[in-house]
Amino acid sequence: MKITYPHTIENCIGEKLTFLEVLHEAEGDRLIVENFVAPGSGPPMHVHWLQDECLTVVNGRIGYQIQGEPEQFAGEGETVLFRRGIPHRFWNAGAETLHCKGWINPAHSVVFYLTAIYAAQNKSGKAQPETFDAAYLLTRYSDEFDMMGIPRFVRQVIIPMTYQIGRLLGKYKHFEGAPEPVHSPSKAEVMH
Known part of the structure; x- marks a missing residue:
């Protein structure tokens, strides 16, 4: 399957994700991403065993949780890092569209x-x-x-x-x- 960048996907529950580009680095390909999430939407508790994921809030307020820990929140200009192998979830905790930029590394599939x-x-x-x-x-x-x-x-x-x-x-x-x-x-x- 050949993918050209930027590559945008959207689901029926208010999430839009654009894979902007892939940067080839020694420790693996770093995928640069941008997402837009409707209020209350976001992925459920999940884990990526092989990738780190980092999101910086451009606009809005992100809620996030590491499995077994209390909910946390971050606002504009703040960055959240999800380490590989650590179950987590995030959602739009505000009243306006959440806009983040970030990366996933290594990209794999x-x-x-x-x-x-x-x-x-x-x-x-x-x-x-x-x-x-x-x-x-x-x-x-x-x-x-x-x-x-x-x-x-x-x-x-x-x-x-x-x-x-x-x-x-x-x-x-x-x-x-x-x-x-x-x-x-x-x-x-x-x-x-």
């Missing part, structure tokens, strides 16, 4: 993954992505990303079963040419 997640949300018309697409993405890219808000049993049993059923039913033809997943040495190692 995050552009494809988030583009596919937004498309699956648009397909379902709600925050929860279309079931088979979600099962494909969460299974194929499990060494890179996880959604911590989904109960463990569902993540470990139901989603892999749904993925297999989707394969049998031929539900994944639109994912032909998807990038190969990056396999982490061990999720446990990343978290320490």
